[in-house]
Amino acid sequence: MLCAKDIRKNYKTSAGCLQVLKKIDLEVKPNEFVAIQGPSGAGKSTLLHILGGLDMPSCGSVHFEGKDVYGLSENERAIFRNRNVGFVFQFYHLLSELSVLENVLLPSLIQSWWERKRARIRAVSLLEKLQLTERTHYKAGVLSGGEMQRVAIARALINEPRLLLCDEPTGNLDSENGNRILQLLRQLRQDNNVTLVLVTHDQNICMSADRVVHIKDGVLLN
Ligand SMILES: Nc1ncnc2c1ncn2[C@@H]1O[C@H](COP(=O)(O)OP(=O)(O)O)[C@@H](O)[C@H]1O
Ligand SMILES: [Mg+2]
Numbered sequence: 001m002l003c004a005k006d007i008r009k010n011y012k013t014s015a016g017c018l019q020v021l022k023k024i025d026l027e028v029k030p031n032e033f034v035a036i037q038g039p040s041g042a043g044k045s046t047l048l049h050i051l052g053g054l055d056m057p058s059c060g061s062v063h064f065e066g067k068d069v070y071g072l073s074e075n076e077r078a079i080f081r082n083r084n085v086g087f088v089f090q091f092y093h094l095l096s097e098l099s100v101l102e103n104v105l106l107p108s109l110i111q112s113w114w115e116r117k118r119a120r121i122r123a124v125s126l127l128e129k130l131q132l133t134e135r136t137h138y139k140a141g142v143l144s145g146g147e148m149q150r151v152a153i154a155r156a157l158i159n160e161p162r163l164l165l166c167d168e169p170t171g172n173l174d175s176e177n178g179n180r181i182l183q184l185l186r187q188l189r190q191d192n193n194v195t196l197v198l199v200t201h202d203q204n205i206c207m208s209a210d211r212v213v214h215i216k217d218g219v220l221l222n
Contacts, residue, residue, distance in 0.1 A: 009046050099137050171200075
């Protein structure tokens with residue numbers, strides 16, 4: 001489903017060129033569940049952004065079902081992401097002045113009237129699954145870290161993505177909420193055929209994954 005080849009990413013900094021990803025090859029099969037682990041600063045978030053079509057690599061390619069993601073124009077890539085990829089950011093990136101419901105519905109706004117109507121129904125059910133019903137009309141900015149994390153997960157799922165990329169999705173959750181997220185991910189995979197790539201330190205999640213890959217100093221270890 002997803003094929004990343006020879007991915008490199010460099011940043012120019014005042015101290016010179018920082019090589020964050022050095023030569024990464026990663027293939028993910030349809031419906032596979034892959035966990036990515038590695039120390040802080042290893043390049044996990046950078047890699048996940050590149051896999052999701054959010055950040056162009058300095059070198060290399062990402063193919064999604066044979067389609068060259070970075071061969072698309074920015075507009076085409078935005079539409080591609082909106083239709084196919086759900087992304088849970090490490091730092092959520094919610095709009096603090098919008099309500100929980102409005103945040104969750106954001107990715108559905110560019111879709112047709114009919115799709116938006118369906119999305120509203122789905123949002124209510126996702127918020128219920130994530131124990132957020134009582135927060136539906138709260139502004140996102142007043143939520144706790146764990147609540148924000150769950151809103152970010154609901155937003156990532158609103159367009160029923162086939163590929164879900166999550167950056168430490170249980171990092172701010174207690175074990176009960178963490179387990180609930182894990183159940184939800186498993187269910188999405190089983191019932192909706194979703195492919196999962198997660199950056200995580202959570203051993204429970206790693207045990208449920210088909211494969212755990214380790215990244216260190218910008219290189220995949222296996
Ligand atoms: N936009 C950027 N400009 C310069 N350096 C960056 C930028 N984004 C990330 N980095 C650096 O790249 C390295 C990897 O970052 P990141 O992918 O966030 O690591 P991880 O998610 O594994 O903790 C870090 O050293 C970070 O400081
Ligand atoms: Mg990170």
